[in-house]
Amino acid sequence: MSSDARGWRIALIPDTVLNPPQQALGTLPDVLRVLEANGYGVLHLPPPGAHRLLLAVIADQVAEYAHHGYAVVAIGVRAAPDNGLHWRRLAPLLRRRGVAPPPRHLIDPNGDIAVESRRLSSFLAGYDLPQEERRRWRV
């Protein structure tokens, strides 16, 4: 009854990764599946565009996680505008909230899918907060 299954790890992902357009199918790994397999939750970034308020709202959420023992990463796509991550806007919003921009992993849409999928998986599996931070928060 008191068990809780949360994985304590979260990935920011571009819209083009969560909802690949028809023409991108077959060029990107199934990122959602890889995230599921590694026990990550998802924070969905909006498609290209201003989205000023929505990015601020997302930055609020990332800051809340980062300040309380959650590991946050960002998965971008090489060649997408700003890697699909709105980084030029999001990174300053995070800094203003006292959060260092999370580590980024970029998928190469021209790379071999199986290889890209494995690279992503090993990045995700290998990332977490230091032991001391995990012990502090994750009871």
Next chain:
Amino acid sequence: MPDLEPRKVALVANCLLNQNAKVCQGAHYPGVVTPVVEALRSRGYLLQQLPCPELAFAGVRRWWAVYEQYDTPAYRDHCRRLALAVAPLIEGYLRRGDEVVLIGLDGSPSSGVRFTSSRPDWGGRPNRPVDDWQVVRGRGIWIEELEAELARRGLPTLPATGWALDMGRLDEADARRELEEFLDSRPSADDSRGDEPAAS
């Protein structure tokens, strides 16, 4: 070439893609709620994650709460800010002709669609030894405010249902059956059922 075929878009409660948003002891999956994502993706839905209203208001270490505790002017203002943040995207989908559905979280004081949680006498020292809150019919506060913002923009009420994660117990098979029945009762369901994966 721009593809203006109407699409199917599911607005999903934040924690259906990210169980880390749940209150302590509320997460049933490590991250993604796989059966919800499978049901939606296999029917061709694009996913649009909504922000979690409770997380950015009361924090990840918040106590459990019921509808009456969140029903405050400050929380409703916060929900309206979130609604203003996502409404332009939702309006874009609808104006483009996409079919948009809303999948909330039944039993949640914020994201409930068919059901929310109620206990008017909750408050004070958080020492309730048993789950004595009640599931009652009605929207959560976030869904109320989101729908109000969409209505202000002259947009139609979205077809909506909830995944029964916060009903005191989760029967995954039942929840999945209900979600699939909802999706398959949509007028567009016939178009996609049995499609070849590459058909357009």
